[in-house]
Amino acid sequence: MTRTILQRRLVDVSERLKRLRAELVVTDEQVSFLDGEAEEFRLRALVSETPLADAEARDAQQQADTMGRYRDGLVVQIGRLQHELDELLDRMAAELSAS
Numbered sequence: 001m002t003r004t005i006l007q008r009r010l011v012d013v014s015e016r017l018k019r020l021r022a023e024l025v026v027t028d029e030q031v032s033f034l035d036g037e038a039e040e041f042r043l044r045a046l047v048s049e050t051p052l053a054d055a056e057a058r059d060a061q062q063q064a065d066t067m068g069r070y071r072d073g074l075v076v077q078i079g080r081l082q083h084e085l086d087e088l089l090d091r092m093a094a095e096l097s098a099s
């Protein structure tokens with residue numbers, strides 16, 4: 001791989017990693033909010049014991065679970081990109097030491 005291509009890939013992976021990390025920060029906040037909201041609806045359902053309250057609690061928990069799975073996917077993507085970035089840096093270091 002030529003140095004120019006390697007540098008472009010490094011920049012690309014770094015930018016993607018930066019975007020995903022920023023998205024993860026926002027997603028963490030959303031997960032926290034939705035978890036709190038789901039807990040609130042769960043408590044309301046326990047107190048009111050109505051079918052509507054139970055349905056609202058289930059819906060809120062489903063939203064929180066969906067956002068949690070999305071967050072987990074972001075963490076996996078970030079891990080993969082970090083691994084790719086490490087490999088690219090190793091290649092660049094090997095190229096520089098061979099020069």
